[in-house]
Amino acid sequence: MVYNNLGTVLKDQGALDKALAAFDNAIALKADYAEAFYNRATVLQQLTRLEEALAAYAHAIELRKDYADAINNAGIVLQEMGRAGEAVDLYRRLIAVDAGSRRCLQQYGNSVAGGRAR
Numbered sequence: 001m002v003y004n005n006l007g008t009v010l011k012d013q014g015a016l017d018k019a020l021a022a023f024d025n026a027i028a029l030k031a032d033y034a035e036a037f038y039n040r041a042t043v044l045q046q047l048t049r050l051e052e053a054l055a056a057y058a059h060a061i062e063l064r065k066d067y068a069d070a071i072n073n074a075g076i077v078l079q080e081m082g083r084a085g086e087a088v089d090l091y092r093r094l095i096a097v098d099a100g101s102r103r104c105l106q107q108y109g110n111s112v113a114g115g116r117a118r
Contacts, residue, residue: 003029004036011043019043034063038070045077053077068098 007022020043026036041056057074061067071094078087 001026001030004033004039007036007039007043011039011046016043016047020047032063034060034067034070037063038067038073041070041073045073050077050081054081066097068094071097 003022003026007019007026010016010019010022020040023036023040023043026033027040030036037056037060041053041060044050044053044056054074054077057070057077060070061074064070071090075087075090075094078084078090
């Protein structure tokens with residue numbers, strides 16, 4: 001958990017490479033740490049390493065099936081990669097997980113309409 005917290009601070013300071021290393025250390029110590037995979041993915045997304053970000057989000061979701069933030073962000077990455085159909089599928093899953101969220105419906109609506117959801 002300490003490495004995950006360190007990574008979050010480093011990310012907030014803009015030290016993305018160091019943050020990524022901290023999240024990797026957190027994962028090395030606890031391979032089922034969904035939040036560390038999620039945080040790693042957010043840094044990779046900021047670095048526009050989208051394939052790696054998507055894989056990290058997928059791992060976080062595998063570890064925690066109802067991880068709404070990871071599902072949402074994976075959908076955004078898919079849209080950024082031009083894979084709107086897959087993004088729509090994830091947004092449908094997000095609605096099932098977090099049906100009361102306005103964000104879910106907005107992301108889904110934007111993706112179905114062909115817009116770029118954020």
